[in-house]
Amino acid sequence: GENVEQHPSTLSVQEGDSAVIKCTYSDSASNYFPWYKQELGKRPQLIIDIRSNVGEKKDQRIAVTLNKTAKHFSLHITETQPEDSAVYFCAAREAGGFKTIFGAGTRLFVKA
């Protein structure tokens, strides 16, 4: 089955700097890669996603890149703000199935 590894587990940046979180997946047939943000005490919520037929997607300060050959995808947050502080999860959905497998999460701290 699919396995998703996520790095780093903790990331601390200064406000205004960029943050990058990286994930690798094992099943080359996976075709959908969402990213979720979970603020303290709240439920995870989708912030951006990318499908296997696209290499990059942007939404304001957030971007995701996908390298299918290397089986890795990354989340990029530019001009970080204190409200970006949260736990971020990457995930991969198995092709032809229903399961979405999550990475272990990255706790991002943005220092003002």
Place this chain on the structure above:
Amino acid sequence: DVKVTQSSRYLVKRTGEKVFLECVQDMDHENMFWYRQDPGLGLRLIYFSYDVKMKEKGDIPEGYSVSREKKERFSLILESASTNQTSMYLCASTFGGAVGTEAFFGQGTRLTVV
């Protein structure tokens, strides 16, 4: 506003008790999921369902069962609660189909087994 609602925010149960966690969604989603969330381990899939009365094991189904009698409701059952099942439990739902779509999560149930 989409809604996935879990019946309890916090639960404390005794070892050996049978525990029911309920999840209801109002989006007419075909797929529903139960995850447990533990520090450093992310969200691990326990069970999922892609249709009424259908269920599939996830990665850590041992000690759990599920029930989906109606499309909007997905229940997680701990047959005999144990202390290693103390965790945060998250329910989620998605539209059906072959293409992946956004998962909507409930607010979570923090279960403590004593």
